Structures are given as C-alpha cells and as structure tokens.
Amino acid sequence: MSTTITQPLSLEEFLKLPETKPASEYINGEIIQKPIPKGRHSRLQGKLCAAINYVAEEKKIAYAFPELRCTFGERSIVPDVAVFQWKRISLTSNDEVLDNFELSPDWTIEILSPEQKPNKVIGNILHCLKYGSRLGWFLDPDDLSILVFLPEQQQLLLQGKDPLPVLPEIELALTAEQVFGWLKMGS
Secondary structure, eight states: OOOEEOSOOOHHHHHHSOOOSSOEEEETTEEEEOOOOOHHHHHHHHHHHHHHHHHHTTTTSEEEEESOOEEETTEEEOOSEEEEEGGGSOBOTTSOBOSOBOSOOSEEEEEOOTTSOHHHHHHHHHHHHHTTOSEEEEEETTTTEEEEEOTTSOOEEEETTOBOOOOTTSOOOOBHHHHHHTTOOOO
C-alpha cells in the first residue's frame, strides 16, 4: 500500500530524512512510499540487472543498479532498475561508486506492482526522459507487456516475440517473451 504524506516538505528536507524500507520517493512536493516488492517484481528486477550487467559491466559500458535513489529535476525517485553509462558513474578517489546520484539514468526500468498506480510510475519514466534519459521501460507482468519510451518518439507496446530496444552501446537482444519467461522457475 502506498503511503502519501501531505505535509509540505522541500526536496532538501526530504533528503535529510532517514531512508525508509521500502524506499520513499519525493514527487511534486509529496513523499510517496513505494510498495514492498513481491515475487514476480523481484525476479524480473534481479534478472534484468543480471542480464544487463553480464554484457555491459566487464567492458565498462554501463551498469544496472537495482533500487538506486536518483535525485534530479526537483524529484528524488528510486527506479526499479537504473542503468547508467559507465562514463556517467561518479567514483571516489579509490574508484568506488559514490552514494548519491544527482542525475537521471540513461535507461530507467519500472516494473508495475499490483499496489501501484500505473500513471504515477509512468510519470517517473517521463520525468527521467525530460531530464536526459534515453530509454524507459514499463513492465506489466499481468498482461506480459512492456511499454517502451524513447525521447520525442511515439511509445511502443511490445509483447511476445517483439524485440525490445536497448541502449545502442549495450549488446543485448531480448524479447518481451524472454523477459516474462524469467518468471517461470519450475522445470
């Protein structure tokens, strides 16, 4: 169940609050707690991160972060998967990743949970595109579809054997059928 706190709070004040579990997001002056991920959501999130990182991490092309707080454009959101080009990931002097990401991901992936409102989730994808993201995926496990968002282009609703667009620098070929096939763990 999403919880909305309606007392006025600035983004700066929100960022000083302790993190919640599950994460809370700051959207249009409101704090909205994300629902606790359930089985299908967690499975898809884990498999997507693994598949992307398998082809992109070793070559230092990109990295897929699960549940990473991204703060930009007066919002602080936590995409289910945030993919950043390697060159955009800020590192410490010891070559460790910084904790705070104050930029939009190159590719944002959201997986709809039953308790979420689709337009709120899609709103976060559109916000990412407005601030520089190059690709957004909205996965709906109930109807086995992926709504794809590309800057200044018509959205694509992909299902079955439809090939899914990925960032051009990431060599990964997936279809909607393959992605949702990851939900099957029997046999």
